[in-house]
Amino acid sequence: MVLNKYVSEDKVLLAVDCIIFGFDEEDLKILLVKRNFEPEMGKWSLIGGFLREEENLDQAAIRILHHLTGLHGIYMEQFYVFSKVDRDPAERTISVAYYALIDIAAHDKKITHIDKAQWFSLKDVPKLIFDHDTMVERAMARLQQRAKDKPIGFELLPEKFTMRQLQKLYESILDKNLDKRNFISKVNSLDILQKLDEKDMTMSKKGAFLYQFDQEKYNRKVDEGFNFKL
Amino acid sequence: MVLNKYVSEDKVLLAVDCIIFGFDEEDLKILLVKRNFEPEMGKWSLIGGFLREEENLDQAAIRILHHLTGLHGIYMEQFYVFSKVDRDPAERTISVAYYALIDIAAHDKKITHIDKAQWFSLKDVPKLIFDHDTMVERAMARLQQRAKDKPIGFELLPEKFTMRQLQKLYESILDKNLDKRNFISKVNSLDILQKLDEKDMTMSKKGAFLYQFDQEKYNRKVDEGFNFKL
DNA sequence: GCAAAAGTGTTTCCACTACACCCATGA
């Protein structure tokens, strides 16, 4: 028989909040919703929900993201817990924050059906409820850090993309301009992209070659202890 | 009036577990205790406790560390949340893991009064309860990462230390040998140490100069956006 | 005088940076 020895301890509500990053060829954005319950109903907020008895936090994050956006198979990573005593005025709530990376273009139809969900450029994020502003800041910092040692950028792009798109994405994440030639040779040196025979003709008359992330090659390199730095 | 709209949500126990790193001139170690309550009484465990209503997680971590070791003013950092459904067989418990860095020598007297607390070399850690092994692994990974971009190593050394000690510490953390000359010139280039006129005579006939971390200089450099990399 | 740790510089190499021109095409 297993005794419950913890009966005298306080229990708390454990929330999961998601910072959903997207990229639309130009700008890094996050997805926000108008909160439809009290407190702070009608204000802009991250999407979130509560952990349930039968799931772990990763599962909760996936469930919440899926429930509110219809999206599956999204890259998510837990990055920090926010626990200020009065962060939620309604009740003591601890929130585990996750960030998610999605390709806006591929999933836009699914998302836009949601009432009151809207993409905001990072430069242009409104005041959010509770400590959600802090969460966004911190998610951004973590994303910048991660971008430098793991090729997560690809999660934000369509399966096929041009070098130009990739560069613009990294410029958005790192918030600085990069040199075209240097960027390309760095990326090529990683040797994790497949150059396709197709071209993207939407951006120029000449057309730009499309590339594709090669997950297998990447996995092999990770196994070999290859040290990614972008 | 603020309504509690969350009444239907599940509440959970939120634990804090601490991976306490120490360094003793030779080896990187962690502090473990023999658990004195059920379940798993008598097995080796990280120190931990539960979050209380009136505190945030950082405060809880500080309280728990202080309560079990008598130590104050210790460097601590939250690094991950563990939430597997059955991680604690007694009851659903989510654990927020912190790592702490302490100077064994300076605090050893205080710590050793604790029943059943013991330092273990990292190479030599026994099987721990629950998922504490995973926590230790992950803490170690985080420590290695942090050591590279923030001079946290000094938290593990006495106030005054020799270059040799500092090097051995970094060798322990990074788990690889470093070149003496390269290490010293890298450290010197950071320009955050004060060389003292004193020498440590315990390790050699010649004696080795003692150094001291210069917090002010460091803070100034951080403000100036200096990019630490060790 | 020798063992044991402290201290000290130089060279090599590679990765990062800066930088400018031609190409292909549709209009």
Place this chain on the structure above:
DNA sequence: TCATGGGTGTAGTGGAAACACTTTTGC
């Protein structure tokens, strides 16, 4: 023919790594 974005190479610089000998002094 020209405007637009696509594509390509090189030289210079700075930090990281490799590397060996002399100094001090207690025994």
